[in-house]
Amino acid sequence: MSRAAGETGVQSALSTLRILEEVARRQPVGVSELARVADMPKSSVQRYLATLQQAGWLRVVDIERVRWGLTAKPIGIGLRAAGEGGMREAALPAMRALSRQTDETVHLAMRDDNALVIVARRDGTQTVRTYVELGTIAPLHGTASGLSILAKLPDAEVEAVIAAGLDGHTGTTIVDADALRAEVAATRERGYAVNAASWWRPHVAAIGAAITDAAGRPVAAFALSIPTVRFDVADAGRLGALTVAAADQVSDLLD
Amino acid sequence: MSRAAGETGVQSALSTLRILEEVARRQPVGVSELARVADMPKSSVQRYLATLQQAGWLRVVDIERVRWGLTAKPIGIGLRAAGEGGMREAALPAMRALSRQTDETVHLAMRDDNALVIVARRDGTQTVRTYVELGTIAPLHGTASGLSILAKLPDAEVEAVIAAGLDGHTGTTIVDADALRAEVAATRERGYAVNAASWWRPHVAAIGAAITDAAGRPVAAFALSIPTVRFDVADAGRLGALTVAAADQVSDLLD
C-alpha cells in the first residue's frame, strides 16, 4: 500500500474510530447510512460496529430497526479528558449569572492545543438564539473565545498558532498573520475580544474573555454569543466588562 | 486463530481501543508502562499510540519524557453520550443543595443498560470522605443508586438484570436473586434505597433516590455516599427524604 508521509497508523483501527465518531454524531444510526457517509463497504462497517460493541463503546439502541448508539463508556473517557470536569463545574455558576445579566447565550470553551472545544452552554431567554452543538471544535484564531486566549499567551505561542496556518471559515475570518497580530494587540488592550464580523459562524457575533489557571495561563474562555442582528457595537464595552468579570471570577476559583 | 464464540471483532482495533482506555485512566503515561499494564509488545503499543494520535484522540503532552494524554476529542464524544450533558446541568443545583443540607458527598449516576456511570460529584465538608472517580462504572444491583432505579423499573426488567447475572464485589453484595427481589420490594416501599452494608465499595454506605424522565422511566439517580463509620441507620429516614426530594426536583425539570 502506498502511504503518504507520516501516515503510519493501523488502518483498521483508524476506520473503526472513524465509525465511532460518525455514530456519536448521528446516533441513532444504521449500518447502511454509516457505510454511505463514511464511504466504506457495508460489510466492513458492520464488522467495525461489532468490534465497538465488543469493546463496550456502542450498543444497539433500537433492536427492531437496528440503530446504533453510544454507551456510557465515552462519558468516562470524556470526563477524564476534561480533567474530571472540574472546570465545567467551577464555571457553571458564573455562566448562569452572566447569561442572566445579559440575557444572551454564554459558551464555555476549553483550549485544546491549537483548538477550542465548546464544553458548556447557558442560554438566555431571547427567541432568536445562536446554536452550537456541545463538543464542537472551533479554531483559536477565528473565535472571540480563541482570541481572548491568544491575547493572554506569550508572543512565541501566538506565532506558533500563526505558523500552524490560519484557515478561513466565513470570508471574514482573519487569515492574514499581521491582521491577527493586530487583533491580538487590540484584545490585550481591551481585556476582552470582540468578534463583530462573523469570523467563524455566519450571523454570529461574540465577546470573549479568557479564564486563567493558577499559573496565569489561559486554559478556557467565556464567550457571549450574540446574533449579529441584535449585536450593537456601542454595547460592547458594557458586555465586555461583564464577561471579563465572570471569567475572572472563575480564574480566582482555580487557585 | 481460535476464537471463542461471539468474538468477531477486529483484533487490532480492540487493542487500540484498549490502549485508549488505559491512557485515559493513567495519563500522562509512557509507552513502556502501557505495554506492561496492557500486556502487549512495546512496539505494538507504540503503533497504536501513533494511530490514536493520527485519529486525533491522543497527543504527546510532555515532549521531553514522551508522556501521552487525551486530546479534547473525547470530550465531544462523551458529551454526546451524555445527551449533551443536559442531565448533569439540570441536576447540579439540586446536588449542591443536597450536599449542603447533609454535609455528605452526593453522586449523580446515569443508567447505562445494566450499569451505572458516575457522572458528577459534590463533596461535603467533612474530613473523611468517600471517593469514586468520575466515569466509574458501577453495577445496578450493587449500589443504592442502582437499587433505587431498579425499584422504579417494571418487574420484567428487574428479572432481566437478574438474568444477566449478579456478580459480587465485597462479600456483602446481593448476589441471590430472591434477596435482590426482596430488596427491590423494600426500596419500593421506602421510596429510596439504603446500602448500609458496603455492597460495592468497602466502608461505604449510601442512600439512593431515582430521577425519572418525562415518561416516568428512571434514567439516573442521586446517591448520598457516606463512610460506614459515620453512617447511622437511625438517620436514614431523614436523609432518605432529603435525597428523594432532590431527585424529584430534578425529575420535574425533565418535563
Add this chain to the structure above:
DNA sequence: ATACGTCGTTCCAACAGCCGGAACGACAGG
C-alpha cells in the same frame, strides 16, 4: 400481484497489512 429498492446480515478466498522480536542510542543509577 409483481417488481423493485433498501435494509441488516453472512460467508470466504486472496492478499495486504499487521505483528512483535530484535537491536538501537540515550539516559540515570549504582
Add this chain to the structure above:
DNA sequence: CCTGTCGTTCCGGCTGTTGGAACGACGTAT
C-alpha cells in the same frame, strides 16, 4: 563502567482483515 529502562525503528513471516457477492425480510410503487 556496567546495568536497567526508556522511547524508537526496522522488517520478514504469516494472519487477520478485506469487501464483493448473495441472502431473506421488509416496504413501496407499479
